[in-house]
Amino acid sequence: MSLDLSSSDSAPTPAGITLAVDCMGGDHGPGVTLSACRAFLERHPDARLVLVGRLEALAAFSHPRATVVAASEVVGMDDPVEIALRKKKDSSMRVAIQQVKDGAAQAAISAGNTGALMAIARYLLKTLEGIDRPAIAPQLPNGKGGATTVLDLGANVDCDAEDLLQFAVLGSALVSALTGNETPTVGLLNVGEEAIKGSETIKKASLLLQEAGRAGALNFHGNVEGNDIFKGTTEIVVCDGFVGNIALKATEGVASMIVDFMRQEFSRGVLSKLAAVVAYPVLKALKGRLDHRRYNGAALLGLRGLVFKSHGSADEWAFGHALDRAYDAARNNLLDRVQERIARAAPLLARSAPVPAPEAAAATHP
Amino acid sequence: MSLDLSSSDSAPTPAGITLAVDCMGGDHGPGVTLSACRAFLERHPDARLVLVGRLEALAAFSHPRATVVAASEVVGMDDPVEIALRKKKDSSMRVAIQQVKDGAAQAAISAGNTGALMAIARYLLKTLEGIDRPAIAPQLPNGKGGATTVLDLGANVDCDAEDLLQFAVLGSALVSALTGNETPTVGLLNVGEEAIKGSETIKKASLLLQEAGRAGALNFHGNVEGNDIFKGTTEIVVCDGFVGNIALKATEGVASMIVDFMRQEFSRGVLSKLAAVVAYPVLKALKGRLDHRRYNGAALLGLRGLVFKSHGSADEWAFGHALDRAYDAARNNLLDRVQERIARAAPLLARSAPVPAPEAAAATHP
Structure with a gap:
């Protein structure tokens, strides 16, 4: 692990x-x-x-x-x-x-x-200089046996393209601090993999992230879809807090529905209950793999x-x-890493802000 | 059923x-x-x-x-x-x-x-008069053993509050046509149940839906969260196509991860394989309950x-x-029902549009 x-x-x-x-x-x-x-x-x-x-x-x-x-x-x-x-x-x-x-x-x-x-x-x-809005970055278990870091998960409901770029920078620093991988991959959550898909904000964010990738500020994989969070296609998935919160709660909802269905099916009649006893070690192992408690502890970044x-x-x-x-x-040294990465991305963060100086941009952000 | x-x-x-x-x-x-x-x-x-x-x-x-x-x-x-x-x-x-x-x-x-x-x-x-954007409305299985109708699931990535009201009207007509229930409940997908939560668009949509509820155009329950889709809290859940697509794919992702985990756990060693044989009828019943094929067939509404x-x-x-x-x-008679419901909501649909006449509103919509 x-x-x-x-x-x-x-x-x-x-x-x-x-x-x-x-x-x-x-x-x-x-x-x-x-x-x-x-x-x-x-x-x-x-x-x-x-x-x-x-x-x-x-x-x-x-x-x-x-x-x-x-x-x-x-x-x-x-x-x-x-x-x-x-x-x-x-x-x-x-x-x-x-x-x-x-x-x-x-x-x-x-x-x-x-x-x-x-x-x-x-x-x-x-907030750190260059960051307008802090983000919440939990880790969700994925099918590769590891975890996908998703941000933002609920702190910011209205995000623009620049916010999404900042989240990508923050998430990269977190994952490199926690895993030692200095070039974790970043995916932009979208309704399709093609760059032409998505809302206007997402299309603009995609361009910013591509540019940040070319500048070496982060390792941008491209657009990813909702199921990629659990496939583990990228180590980091960036989205606004509204989409992130709803995706997280929807997946919690479907997972708990499946668990309830299993409980009901395994307690339906004597034979099923017997099957449950035999299957118990397997179901326990399954529960362990899905256990979100292993991934408890979301960073507040920025x-x-x-x-x-x-x-x-x-x-x-x-x-x-x-x-x-x-x-x-x-x-x-997560804090140093975050600052280092912000410095690396600074020209992009500044360039895309409504006013040239990052301080002023932070101050005037809605 | x-x-x-x-x-x-x-x-x-x-x-x-x-x-x-x-x-x-x-x-x-x-x-x-x-x-x-x-x-x-x-x-x-x-x-x-x-x-x-x-x-x-x-x-x-x-x-x-x-x-x-x-x-x-x-x-x-x-x-x-x-x-x-x-x-x-x-x-x-x-x-x-x-x-x-x-x-x-x-x-x-x-x-x-x-x-x-x-x-x-x-x-x-x-599109029908009064409707700016058609929506895609699939049904997802819920924990109550029925299905939740969610719209929009991907046709419209940038929606405003008026679009969400239109989706609520369209979804209500669909569910009443399919189930015979003339007052199906509508939930607005949000990051919290409180009316003050959410993006500016969602807050405005919440007010519009409340008003439509008071006017008898639909049965508005209030805000719902991602997990409510699968709890079956409301019969209809309204969201923009971006959020809907991502929530749907994220839940497909987590469900298929769980199935993969089960397959792996049940094929790990002789005892687990034996457990799988004993548990087979139960697992098959579970699969049947989760089978999205039962809910195949999404309506294109509007x-x-x-x-x-x-x-x-x-x-x-x-x-x-x-x-x-x-x-x-x-x-x-879904089509008649849709038109009937649009007529009932017409004052609201017109009032909230940028120009008074619905025809003009539809024509000038971005």
């Missing part, structure tokens, strides 16, 4: 990595996050954790490489972004991200409300600091994967 | 239905279409077929309720739309649609190239005539379903 470099000896080994963990976030809170943190510290002897949350919830946790930082509030899973951002200024989510801003941690991880996490991260950390989002329903094992992903990203 | 009204006695029984069949279209051509036609004629004693294609390919077919109409050309699955439309004027696809235009048949069915079929149908039949698109890879059974769907739609 090329994705798990956490125990690789070939990666550069900077001084120990420190992660800030929002221990209160997610459906389960400290009940899940703390045990995942303990296991994480055992896996990574060079890692330190800053545990953020209510003191009474974290009091029982003690580890020589963990410190606790108090935060009196918790962002609820249903809290509107405005409440999370403007009212709960001492939330565990916000204090965890503040650790990254202050240099006390290289990355923050939260299983809380995605919209709030993105808003607070963007407010505290700001910010002046690393933030990772765990699924809200993550269990200890899944939350541990999100911690590992953040650790790998920090250890492999 | 509420979807198959073909053998229902409660439906109105107009004088026999005649369908025009493009016998040359699809991956298999007459080898599949002709045997499906024969079985169809046996199922429907009041039906007649006009078989369109090369005479030598159709010569062997003889049935008292079938006539053959010659067409010397065939639209290839990879033919560009321009070639199909401008060069192949005697194609079986075009001649089949011409039968509908001439009143010789109530609906045309083709398994050929989707882009060409839409372009030729639009060119020959024209035209002044009925056209149905079969999947290109359809086998005899699947093509027969497309024929049945077209038969049901014709038998239940």
Whole structure:
């Protein structure tokens, strides 16, 4: 598996990595996050954790490489972004991200409300020069046994061609940091492989990406279709957040329908139940291969600091994967890689912006 | 099953239905279409077929309720739309649609190239007054054991809010014709259920649909998410063709990945192979429930005539379903229902158009 470099000896080994963990976030809170943190510290002897949350919830946790930082509030899973951002200024989510801003941690991880996490991260950390909109980049299992990184998955509903180019640059940096492959392939999600297909925005993005490919800023494969995400045709698939969110949820929907059908069929009558018993090890292996928990931990990219989002329903094992992903990203200098790639693509990012200077472009972007 | 009204006695029984069949279209051509036609004629004693294609390919077919109409050309699955439309004027696809235009048949069915079929149908039949863009509306199996009608699935990549309202009206007419339910529920595909979510186009469409709901033109449920297609939350899901195409292909991708995983897991070692044998009847039942062939036959809606698109890879059974769907739609007066619903929604369709008169709006639409 090329994705798990956490125990690789070939990666550069900077001084120990420190992660800030929002221990209160997610459906389960400290009940899940703390045990995942303990296991994480055992896996990574060079890692330190800053545990953020209510003191009474974290009091029982003690580890020589963990410190606790108090935060009196918790962002609820249903809290509107405005409440999370403007009212709960001492939330565990916000204090965890503040650790990254202050240099006390290289990355923050939260299983809380995605919209709030993105808003607070963007407010505290700001976007990198050359990037107008940060993106959320999860990894989805593919038929090749690896994972496809898809961005944006929901942060930006109205994107233009320049945004899609920025996502391609950000995704390339992420995948190269996580896998060591310096030229991961990028596909542009479209309704057909031909360059003439798609909306006006997509056609323009296709031209920008081709140019970025020629300039060596990224490895552009061309257009890909919805099924290519799961075929693993390219390592990165770029799309706007609206399309990405709907594609992701539609696939979750069809996968859970298939699982429900299987459950129903295998419990229909005595013979089927017997078949289920015989087939159990095979079905278990199948479940393992489809298990999205293995790919838990989506990067928020384009910010002046690393933030990772765990699924809200993550269990200890899944939350541990999100911690590992953040650790790998920090250890492999994701932030430097992102900045390096933005610098390489800078002439294109600037050229395609409405005004020449990238600063001004970022400021005037809708 | 509420979807198959073909053998229902409660439906109105107009004088026999005649369908025009493009016998040359699809991956298999007459080898599949002709045997499906024969079985169809046996199922429907009041039906007649006009078989369109090369005479030598159709010569062997003889049935008292079938006539053959010659067409010397065939639209290839990879033919560009321009070639199909401008060069192949005697194609079986075009001649089949011409039968509908001439009143010789109530609906045309083709398994050929989707882009060409839409372009030729639009060119020959024209759109209905009040409709700017025809849509493709397939049905996808859902977890409730029925099907969700999704439109548009690929005909229109750049849609505005008014287009989405028109799709909702068209989809409602289709579902009421096929199921007898006069108030099928409509969901607007979005990144969240809350009305404030989504792109500017979607937010505007949501307002238009709410208004259409209040006016009694359709039964608007509200926003739905990608997974709701497969939950069967609403009977109709409305989206632009770009999002629809990508969501459909992504779900096909994940479903075929799951099937591949199952095949691999069940053939891994002797015990797994044994498990596969025991589990076979269950897996077969599962396959049947997921079988998209049962839902073959997508309507092209918004035209002044009925056209149905079969999947290109359809086998005899699947093509027969497309024929049945077209038969049901014709038998239940889909075209009248569409016009009725457009009339009911006309004030809204007109009001939201850039110029007051619907004719002018249709003419000036980009």
